[in-house]
Amino acid sequence: MTTDQPDHDLSPRPVAASRISLARTMSHLDANPLGNVHGGVVMREVDTAAGMAAARHASRICVTAGIDELSFKRPVHVGDLLLVTASVNDVGRTSLEVGVRVEAEPWHGGERRHTTSAYLVMVCLDEDGHPAPVPPLTVESEDERRRQAQAAIRRQVRKERIARVGAWQPEHF
Numbered sequence: 001m002t003t004d005q006p007d008h009d010l011s012p013r014p015v016a017a018s019r020i021s022l023a024r025t026m027s028h029l030d031a032n033p034l035g036n037v038h039g040g041v042v043m044r045e046v047d048t049a050a051g052m053a054a055a056r057h058a059s060r061i062c063v064t065a066g067i068d069e070l071s072f073k074r075p076v077h078v079g080d081l082l083l084v085t086a087s088v089n090d091v092g093r094t095s096l097e098v099g100v101r102v103e104a105e106p107w108h109g110g111e112r113r114h115t116t117s118a119y120l121v122m123v124c125l126d127e128d129g130h131p132a133p134v135p136p137l138t139v140e141s142e143d144e145r146r147r148q149a150q151a152a153i154r155r156q157v158r159k160e161r162i163a164r165v166g167a168w169q170p171e172h173f
């Protein structure tokens, strides 16, 4: 069920208004058996940043509905400073896509590497926990327009995939 609450501000908001950057040093507690940072640790930071960007855009609590893509391009090492940047790429009716870029650099300085990219679908919830409308997104730069167009393609691809293989059903597992 979706609710419309006329008193909630649904005026358009620019991408820059909700972009967020988080930073955290990776410790040995974040390591996998190989000694690098566990992928799940990076995913947690990605999810946190995406949730914050979505909530900032919508001024509401947002939950993760799905991840359209997540690529680990390079490993993260214990002792690295993890820099996580999230911004809203596009909005639907009650959902929005957030793009997250993760970079890592040695804590004492040095080369900064692009390690991870992810695209998450977040759904905004009203006070009763039902999906709620999100404000429109204003795209201003060429990069923002490109990311919005790419997000629309991912949404279309997701719909086509569901049409071909069906949506997730608990009995499939």
Ligand SMILES: CC(C)(COP(=O)(O)OP(=O)(O)OC[C@H]1O[C@@H](n2cnc3c(N)ncnc32)[C@H](O)[C@@H]1OP(=O)(O)O)[C@@H](O)C(=O)NCCC(=O)NCCS
Residues within 6 Å of the ligand: 001, 002, 063, 064, 065, 066, 067, 091, 092, 093, 094, 095, 096, 121, 123, 131
């Ligand atoms: C996400 C959730 C609120 C969607 O509820 P729902 O009743 O399926 O909602 P609807 O069918 O009305 O869809 C609402 C929106 O979510 C989108 N959506 C729903 N499931 C989705 C999925 N798996 N992937 C991408 N988008 C999804 C729909 O496309 C729709 O978008 P739109 O309004 O912009 O067109 C519900 O599935 C949920 O609570 N999931 C658990 C979320 C959670 O706990 N996340 C943390 C994981 S530990």
